Amino acid sequence: MQIKDINFEDVFANDYxxxxxxxxxxxxxxxxxLKKINITVDNPRDIFTNEPIYKxxxxxxxxxxxxxxxxxxxxxxxxxxxxxxxxxxxxxxxGNFILIDNEDIFIYTLENELLKCFNRIQKRKDLxxxxxxxxxxxxxxxxxxxLKPLYPNNKNYNSIxxxxxxxxxxxxxxxxxxxHYKITTDIESxxxxxxxxxxxxxxxGSDLQIFMSQKGFGVPDLHKSILMVLDKHLFISDDxxxxxxxxxxxxxxxxxxEGTIILSIKNPxxxxxxxxxxxxxxxxxxxxxxxxxxxxxxxxxxxxxxxxVFVTDIALSGSQTIKAFNYYRKSHDSNELLREYNNAxxxxxxxxxxxxxxxxxxxxxxxxNDNLNKCEYIVFVSSIMTELYKKNIKENLADxxxxxxxxxxxxxxxxxxxxxxxxxxxxxxxxxxxLVKDIVLIKKLFIIDEENQIKYEKAINKLDxxxxxxxxxxxxxxxxKLFSLQPIKGKPLLDFIRNWSN
Numbered sequence: 001m002q003i004k005d006i007n008f009e010d011v012f013a014n015d016y017x018x019x020x021x022x023x024x025x026x027x028x029x030x031x032x033x034l035k036k037i038n039i040t041v042d043n044p045r046d047i048f049t050n051e052p053i054y055k056x057x058x059x060x061x062x063x064x065x066x067x068x069x070x071x072x073x074x075x076x077x078x079x080x081x082x083x084x085x086x087x088x089x090x091x092x093x094x095g096n097f098i099l100i101d102n103e104d105i106f107i108y109t110l111e112n113e114l115l116k117c118f119n120r121i122q123k124r125k126d127l128x129x130x131x132x133x134x135x136x137x138x139x140x141x142x143x144x145x146x147l148k149p150l151y152p153n154n155k156n157y158n159s160i161x162x163x164x165x166x167x168x169x170x171x172x173x174x175x176x177x178x179x180h181y182k183i184t185t186d187i188e189s190x191x192x193x194x195x196x197x198x199x200x201x202x203x204x205g206s207d208l209q210i211f212m213s214q215k216g217f218g219v220p221d222l223h224k225s226i227l228m229v230l231d232k233h234l235f236i237s238d239d240x241x242x243x244x245x246x247x248x249x250x251x252x253x254x255x256x257x258e259g260t261i262i263l264s265i266k267n268p269x270x271x272x273x274x275x276x277x278x279x280x281x282x283x284x285x286x287x288x289x290x291x292x293x294x295x296x297x298x299x300x301x302x303x304x305x306x307x308x309v310f311v312t313d314i315a316l317s318g319s320q321t322i323k324a325f326n327y328y329r330k331s332h333d334s335n336e337l338l339r340e341y342n343n344a345x346x347x348x349x350x351x352x353x354x355x356x357x358x359x360x361x362x363x364x365x366x367x368x369n370d371n372l373n374k375c376e377y378i379v380f381v382s383s384i385m386t387e388l389y390k391k392n393i394k395e396n397l398a399d400x401x402x403x404x405x406x407x408x409x410x411x412x413x414x415x416x417x418x419x420x421x422x423x424x425x426x427x428x429x430x431x432x433x434x435l436v437k438d439i440v441l442i443k444k445l446f447i448i449d450e451e452n453q454i455k456y457e458k459a460i461n462k463l464d465x466x467x468x469x470x471x472x473x474x475x476x477x478x479x480x481k482l483f484s485l486q487p488i489k490g491k492p493l494l495d496f497i498r499n500w501s502n
Contacts, residue, residue, distance in 0.1 A: 020108075022069060023077045034097035034108050041086050054083045056105070058098070066103040078106055091115070160195045163223045164188070169231050176235040180470040182495055194493045195223045197445050198435075206441040211434045215427075222435065225428035229480070230493075232422040234413065235470040236278065236313065240383040243409035244311075245282035247381055251309055252288060259306035261294050265324045266355045273355070274313035277472040278383060295357040299368035305375040314469060315382035315408070316417050316476060318392035325396065327351050329369055332362050372400050379405045384469065386413040419480065420464035436460055436482050446485040456481045473497065 019028040040057045055062045069078040070089060081089075090096055090107065095115035099106040110118060164170065177191075178184045200219055203209040212222065254260035268276040269291060279289075298308070315321070332338040342351050342358050352358060359365050372378065378401050380393060385408035394404055406412075415421030435441075437460055442448065448456060459466060459481045467476040474497040475484060484496035 020071065021077045022106075023072075023075070023079045029078060029099060029106055031108070034099045034106065036094075037096065037098050038094070039090060039096045039098060039107070041083065041090055054086070056083065056086075063105075065100075065105045067105075069104065069106045071106075071108040073111060094119075156196055156199050157192065159220055160192050160223055163220045164192055164195075164227070167224065167227050167231075170227075173227065173231045175237070176231070176233060176470055179235050179237060179472065180495065182473045190491055191227075191493070193490045194487065195226065197487050197489060198222055198226075202445060203441060206438055206444075208435050208438045208441055212431070215431070217427075217431055221428065222431055225425075225432040225435075226493075228424045228428055229419075229422075229432055229468070230483075232416075232424065233468045233470045234384055234417055236281075236383045236472055240409050241278070241281050244278060244381070244383050245284065247407060248279070248282065248284060248289075248311065251307075251381075254307070260309060261298055261305055261307070262289055262309045262311060263294055263298065263357075264291060264311050265321050267291055267295075267357055274471040274474060275311060277474070278313040281472055292357065298371055299359065299364035302367055302370055302374075305371060307377050307379050308372060308375045309379040309381060312380070312382045313384075313471060314476065315380065315385040315389040316467060316469065317386070318389040318396070321380075321389075321393060322396045323347075324354070324356055325400075327354075327356050328359075328365070329372075329400070331365060335360070335362055338362055338365075369400070375401065375403075377403050377405050379407060381407045383409065384413060384417070386417050388415075417467055417469055418464065419466045419468055422468055433463065436463065436480070442482070442485070446487050448485060456485075470494070 019030050021028055038059055042055045042057045042062065044053055044055065045051065056065070056068075057063075068081050068083055068086070070081040070086065071077070072079050086107070089109065091109050095110035095118070097108040097110070167173070174187060177187050181187060181190075198219065203212075203219075203222075208222075212218070248262070251260055251262050264275055266273060268279070310321075312321070330341070332341060338359060338361070344350055359368075378397065380389075382389075385406060390406050390412060393406075397404060439453070439457065442456070443453065459478070463480070465478065466480045467478045468480070469476055473495050475494055479494075479496065483494040484492050486492055
């Protein structure tokens with residue numbers, strides 16, 4: 001059987017259409033009996049009172065009915081309606097199906113999404129009939145002009161593509177996203193598709209749209225402001241990856257001489273955190289560093305180490321490192337209390353859920369901290385490290401060991417790891433911040449439940465302190481939440497792997 005031999009109306013009638021209840025009765029209407037008919041509500045005025053009199057116009061003819069039933073897409077039933085209510089319900093662009101049963105009329109209007117699908121299918125069917133009924137495809141080439149109606153000019157797409165192509169630092173942005181994304185084959189389309197969620201129709205009536213009208217901004221300005229913020233993100237470049245690879249290999253060779261021991265703040269294998277993805281990017285196999293063995297060694301035997309090295313993928317404010325050291329340095333009166341503490345919720349998560357290396361004996365805590373105190377140097381190594389991290393860690397560990405070294409590439413980062421540390425056009429800054437803070441619009445365009453809405457609002461209240469840093473395959477916890485939200489259509493703009501308890 002060929003496609004031209006299929007009666008699609010029969011397929012849909014037999015397989016997809018069903019009976020619909022009439023509210024308040026035991027009767028049902030077979031949806032297949034409804035026919036697509038042009039119907040409008042006319043409102044000629046009474047010649048005496050000049051008041052509008054609503055009438056149903058069916059295929060150009062005014063008709064009156066005893067009862068008018070209209071389909072409700074929520075209840076999935078036909079409900080009695082007054083003719084005065086129908087003006088805002090019946091579609092002026094088609095998609096109305098009716099059944100006249102004696103003196104009653106049943107009206108079914110397609111949902112807008114289905115109507116668009118129907119029109120597209122109808123257009124393709126008409127084109128198919130035109131081609132196969134007028135052209136001998138076995139002997140002639142189909143004129144490409146006939147196919148053009150299937151590919152209408154997408155002005156929205158073209159506008160975004162133009163903005164993207166003419167973005168002055170586009171190459172820089174591509175390099176950053178290539179390092180960040182897990183899948184790098186569709187970077188351009190991913191950006192453009194995400195930006196297409198923000199168009200004149202989707203933002204209509206929003207606080208953002210009102211602001212843009214008042215300030216004279218167009219949608220291309222909005223898209224450009226987003227690209228600007230994206231491009232301000234720090235990222236783990238190839239040079240930074242090379243630095244980590246060479247530095248870790250150097251430390252591994254020192255480790256063989258028993259003078260150096262390498263650790264991480266959390267167990268990267270259990271935590272599936274950014275450090276693991278960075279090491280994979282460096283082509284350093286996990287088996288080269290036995291993290292748990294190194295930790296056990298550090299807390300089972302007192303020894304004066306030359307270096308105790310902590311490796312992280314990024315080192316920003318130091319809060320996560322300090323939080324981890326608060327666990328590693330905390331004393332307990334008994335092993336029982338220690339085990340209870342490992343499972344106790346501290347702040348948002350327990351030490352176990354934080355994926356720390358867990359102590360199982362209070363004597364090990366003592367040995368661990370004794371080794372920290374007596375080693376020649378505590379060293380922190382990271383691909384991106386800020387001056388703030390360096391300052392906070394030095395202060396926090398001052399009573400543990402004053403000899404602390406920090407290694408990063410190419411230099412320590414200042415304030416530009418936070419949103420308030422980046423600089424870009426004031427107009428675009430104001431526009432971007434209006435978008436981020438328009439909660440009603442965000443809820444309309446993105447999938448966001450009540451819990452995550454609370455987190456989003458909390459984050460934008462501290463937008464200045466949101467991190468503008470791209471990890472490999474993810475983002476810091478305090479990133480700009482807009483970029484990781486799941487749109488109603490398409491992928492999030494940036495990849496984000498949630499923490500275990502989030």
